[in-house]
Amino acid sequence: MNAFRNIAFVAARGDAAEVARDRLVARYGDVAPEQADVVVALGGDGFMLQTLHQHMSTHVPIYGMNQGTVGFLMNEYSEDDLPARLASAIATVVHPLRMRATAADGSTHEALAINEVALLRQTRQTAKLRIAIDGKVRVEELVCDGALVATPAGSTAYNLSAHGPVLPLDAGVLALTPISAFRPRRWRGALLSRRAVVKIDVLENAKRPVSATADFNEVRDVIAVEIREAPDISLKLLFDAGHGLEERILNEQFLS
Known part of the structure; x- marks a missing residue:
């Protein structure tokens, strides 16, 4: 005591x-x-x-x-x-996630997320996202309301509401989950190594603006977001x- x-x-x-x-x-x-x-x-x-x-x-x-x-x-x-x-x-x-977001004006923003990093469309237009894992493009064009990367601790929060998987804390994985995906219609996301580096590029960003949020820290009008675990924290x-x-x-x- x-x-x-x-x-x-x-x-x-x-x-x-x-x-x-x-x-x-x-x-x-x-x-x-x-x-x-x-x-x-x-x-x-x-x-x-x-x-x-x-x-x-x-x-x-x-x-x-x-x-x-x-x-x-x-x-x-x-x-x-x-x-x-x-x-x-x-x-x-x-361990939280570290987000590095690049905005349309060229500025860069870093923030930490204990639950998830989420990208969301800002207008009535659907977002178009390109997703790369460890430098290799895995989804050329995701037409959606958004996408998120969740930690195991955050997998029961927004991730679960978006029909993402619940992750045991010791599983050593992150959840990559689409939000209301329109194309490809049957893609339900992926489980990634906790060491994975996720890069999401916003396509047609002027027409289809997207925001990025690390827990409650939001960056508007992003064009690219890099997400990785912060093992040092x-x-x-x-x-x-x-x-x-x-x-x-x-x-x-x-x-x-």
């Missing part, structure tokens, strides 16, 4: 999360995040992603408690025995024993 003596509590905006933070601080104390052994995030999955991004360079483990809606990345909220729960929590390490999430992220991802594959 001494490993997590210094706890920083952070909360999403909203009465429930902020009240929960006040109660936990009164009971267990509070330190600034930069002085913490662990950060306890109170909110939903969106707030957990925000917290992970904010503390990406600190290597401090993050333990979430659900005060939001979905809570897939969160533990059950309880004010009791928090030090014991933290001490027995199981750590899951995830490790994020540590803590989950209660028996309710880890691996178990939740496995359960998602058996839900109707």
